[in-house]
Amino acid sequence: MAIIGKRADLDLRAVYAAHGPELYRFALRQLGDGPAAEEAVQEVFLRAWRSSERFDPDLASLRVWLFAIARNVVIDEARARARHDRRLHAAVAADRPEAISDHADAVLDQRLVAQALLRISDHHRVALVETYLRGRSYRDIAAELGVSQVTLRSRVFFGLKALRLAMEEMGVRL
Structure with a gap:
């Protein structure tokens, strides 16, 4: 059974089953692209697994913590897209x-x-x-x-x- 990090009380499969679809819908609304939303959800769970020791149920629920991670992932993706667009426009402007x-x-x-x-x-x-x-x-x-x-x-x-x-x-x- 997959466990998020060192926290034995966080079963990754159960967490994904409970929150994955909602995270996907959130990412899809923000990014407007199905494959990008799927990648974003994968990144959310990867980051959650890597930083599971920082999850404190006394501070926030698991759902809130995952959506905070999802927000950061979406922002990172939007910034990466913006960088790509700037490079593309720069290439056009450079008269290549x-x-x-x-x-x-x-x-x-x-x-x-x-x-x-x-x-x-x-x-x-x-x-x-x-x-x-x-x-x-x-x-x-x-x-x-x-x-x-x-x-x-x-x-x-x-x-x-x-x-x-x-x-x-x-x-x-x-």
Whole structure:
């Protein structure tokens, strides 16, 4: 049986079962990325295991302690992403040909998708923009549009087909 550090009263499996899903939802809300949230939860339990001797149940509950660790992990991840973004922008600003080419390709791709979106029906365009580009949940969008989630999923499915066809008509090969 896995034990967190030297504290025999903290069974890692039981702690994960009790708090892992909540920590994942917290990390997912903060980071907006499923795989990054999974890594964050793993990092939380790794840090908890490494610093288990500092856990004092008289000061805070285990849940509070884990969420404090999770907050720090999320902050660390956000800072790492910001550093990555700064490096990317610096590469573009440094006029490196490969960075400029990548940026130009991304801008061209965005314009092509925007033009293709204008060629499909309003229902399909709204479904695709709200789900893929804005990252909103099917539940929220369906409620806002006054349609069922099944209808919205159908619009997304057929919207993607229509978008692909529109892009092919524009000469874009996928």
